[in-house]
Amino acid sequence: MLDDLKDKATEFSGSKGRLENPKELFVHNLGATLTMETTVEKMLGKLVEKAKSAELKKQLRHHREETQAQIRNLHQVFQSLGMEPQTSPCPAIEGIEKEGEANLKMADESLHDDVILAGCAETEHHEIAVYENLIIHANALGHEDIVPLFQENLEQEQHTLGEVLKATMKTGKSTKRSGAAA
Numbered sequence: 001m002l003d004d005l006k007d008k009a010t011e012f013s014g015s016k017g018r019l020e021n022p023k024e025l026f027v028h029n030l031g032a033t034l035t036m037e038t039t040v041e042k043m044l045g046k047l048v049e050k051a052k053s054a055e056l057k058k059q060l061r062h063h064r065e066e067t068q069a070q071i072r073n074l075h076q077v078f079q080s081l082g083m084e085p086q087t088s089p090c091p092a093i094e095g096i097e098k099e100g101e102a103n104l105k106m107a108d109e110s111l112h113d114d115v116i117l118a119g120c121a122e123t124e125h126h127e128i129a130v131y132e133n134l135i136i137h138a139n140a141l142g143h144e145d146i147v148p149l150f151q152e153n154l155e156q157e158q159h160t161l162g163e164v165l166k167a168t169m170k171t172g173k174s175t176k177r178s179g180a181a182a
């Protein structure tokens with residue numbers, strides 16, 4: 001798997017195979033962000049099917065639509081930089097996805113919404129960190145024009161995290177009430 005990632009990284013960074021300056025690192029991270037959002041978009045589609053509660057299904061569908069808009073924003077960022085959209089590896093999101101899939105296989109169906117919500121919270125925290133970093137570096141590189149696109153994505157992730165945590169507390173309370181935690 002490591003070799004596979006190395007191959008992908010080489011493919012992205014071209015003949016040099018190394019990131020030599022802040023701009024190259026920024027574009028690499030931007031490509032990883034596009035991989036992250038594309039993976040999340042597909043993941044949310046699968047989770048809509050797996051979720052048990054109608055409310056969670058609705059939330060997942062809504063965030064999937066937001067994620068599609070976030071992908072469009074990232075394409076626009078590449079366009080503003082005068083580049084074609086390109087991807088680079090994002091092993092972090094692959095890891096979160098793999099852990100969630102493994103937990104869904106292990107857990108009883110009655111626990112699936114808890115597993116999904118935990119995975120969503122981890123994803124949102126990761127995405128928030130990614131956008132905060134991109135905003136700082138876009139400003140530092142003098143690309144203030146693209147900051148509002150990152151900001152829009154960041155605010156959606158922060159709002160989604162709040163919704164996910166509210167839903168988690170609700171699910172936690174009902175687990176306690178049913179005595180299933182004992």
Ligand SMILES: [Fe+2]
Nearest residue numbers: 037067070127
């Ligand atoms: Fe996202």
